[in-house]
Amino acid sequence: MIELDRSFAIVTVDVQNDFCPGGALGVANGRKIITKINEVNALAEEKGALRVATRDWHPQIMEEHFKIWPVHCVQGTPGAEFHPELMTEGFEIFSKGMDPKEHGYSPFEGRNEQRQILNEYLQQHGIENILFLGIATEHCVKAGAMDAVAEGRRYQTFLTTDAIAAVNATAGDEKRALKDMQDAGVILIETREIR
Ligand SMILES: [Zn+2]
Numbered sequence: 001m002i003e004l005d006r007s008f009a010i011v012t013v014d015v016q017n018d019f020c021p022g023g024a025l026g027v028a029n030g031r032k033i034i035t036k037i038n039e040v041n042a043l044a045e046e047k048g049a050l051r052v053a054t055r056d057w058h059p060q061i062m063e064e065h066f067k068i069w070p071v072h073c074v075q076g077t078p079g080a081e082f083h084p085e086l087m088t089e090g091f092e093i094f095s096k097g098m099d100p101k102e103h104g105y106s107p108f109e110g111r112n113e114q115r116q117i118l119n120e121y122l123q124q125h126g127i128e129n130i131l132f133l134g135i136a137t138e139h140c141v142k143a144g145a146m147d148a149v150a151e152g153r154r155y156q157t158f159l160t161t162d163a164i165a166a167v168n169a170t171a172g173d174e175k176r177a178l179k180d181m182q183d184a185g186v187i188l189i190e191t192r193e194i195r
Pocket residue numbers: 056058065072073097103
């Protein structure tokens with residue numbers, strides 16, 4: 001059981017049209033998790049926790065990234081918009097994947113409107129705990145959670161296992177990603193354990 005307060009940041013990763021069913025890189029459970037994500041964020045608002053949303057925000061040409069993945073989340077296209085069911089009011093938005101030479105998987109590579117990087121923003125708000133949810137478990141969510149527990153950051157890092165969605169290109173990818181995160185010190189919880 002965890003109790004949210006001002007030391008928490010909720011980081012909602014890439015809940016965009018292209019990552020939801022029907023999108024360029026639609027993930028099976030992408031839409032299903034939105035209700036839970038909204039619930040957690042509503043609770044976070046009530047408790048004074050910081051709410052951050054990241055978005056994949058690519059230029060039209062991505063050197064390597066668009067060789068690995070179908071073209072997705074191109075700046076200004078409907079696919080790059082947050083899913084309409086996601087309640088985004090009060091979110092601080094961080095955009096990532098804007099460098100055509102990089103992949104931009106990790107939320108920690110994101111920048112807000114003031115061009116501030118995520119870590120700086122979290123530090124500025126005295127954040128000690130981060131709770132991740134969103135898409136896709138084994139890519140951007142994992143990259144963020146691993147960065148959050150990495151040397152020099154040491155946030156207490158939580159992952160809500162019922163508010164994430166995986167690509168699962170190979171069977172078991174999600175399971176392996178969860179284990180890797182857990183081994184690195186990420187704490188796995190369910191939304192019903194959040195107060
Ligand atoms: Zn991308």
